[in-house]
Amino acid sequence: MNWDLIGHAWAVDLLQEHIRRGQLRHAYLLTGPRGLGRRTLALAFAKAITCSQPPAPGEFCGSCRNCIHIGRMEHPDLAVIQAEQEGGVLKVENIRELQHSLALTPYEASHRIALLLRFHEANPSAQNALLKTLEEPAPQVVLILTADSVENLLPTIVSRCEVLRLRAVPVYDLEKALVERGKAAGEQARLFAHVASGRPGIAYTLSGNSDGLKLRNQRLEDIYRLLAASRTERFTYVDHLFKDRGKERETVRGILLTWLSYWRDVLLQSAEASAPLENLDWAERIRSTSEWVGLSRARQFVASIQRTQVCLDENVNARLALEVLMLDLPFQEVRS
Helix, strand or coil: CCCCCCCCHHHHHHHHHHHHCCCCCCEEEEECCCCCCHHHHHHHHHHHHHCCCCCCCCCCCCCCHHHHHHHCCCCCCEEEECCCCCCCCECHHHHHHHHHHHCCCCCCCCCEEEEECCHHHECHHHHHHHHHHHHCCCCCEEEEEEECCCCCCCHHHHHCCEEEECCCCCHHHHHHHHHHCCCCCHHHHHHHHHHCCCCHHHHHHHHHCHHHHHHHHHHHHHHHHHCCCCHHHHHHHHHHHCCCCCCHHHHHHHHHHHHHHHHHHHHHHHCCCCCCCCCHHHHHHHHHHHHHHHHHHHHHHHHHHHHHHHHHHCCCCHHHHHHHHHHHCCCCCCCC
């Protein structure tokens, strides 16, 4: 049984084996990009640990009280710790509150479980505070951390966890799963699987939210239009984005992710790579862009977008970071 997940069968097999043998680690770290299924896997693991009537060791029924409340993240023996909003900061106070709760014996389940989501957003003080819990784990406590990668975590945190590096689901497998689960059909399922780049969470979001697909198309239209725009027009575009006060950083993060998908496709096309395009419905424009940009400039601009993403993570002024990116954006001369 794959815990009803899309992909990650190897990870499920490993975690089930730990349960079957009674060899649970005190801490697990699930890494991979957003939308890959880190939280879904973590919750399924928590259900398998706490299920009161498992069909078999390492599985869960999904219908007992523990399974239902773990799935809702409302179980008294489950502590969910995360920054207040995505892209925010997890603070040391959150970890100290967690430590108090983990000192208690389980109320209903066999274990107390702490789910620390997006732990790459934890500041150094919070990470250092968690070390004591990792070094001196209480019995019947399992910590499950999720993060984009190990690079933004203290090496001492990583070394004390069982690390599972999740990988993207093959696009064909994701497309098939979307059809089988009634989320999309035909060309639409194929498009969602490619746009999601093998990340089930992203594909599910697209299938259930037409506005999300419209927003993605608008952002692709923007970057395509800006290629032939003057510097003044590009800066005006940035100025327009920052009229919605309070959401600038969140908005820019979303824009950069969409633009990066387009420019990675341009890079693949320029390199004549065999890897599938992410933006299938934009294949003609991607091909056109790759013809005049070329491999070197495509590679340079992909690196510029990635540098801008790092700047946002380091709390550099979002408007300034995007204006600098506009200076790096290749300029397409329109010939009459």
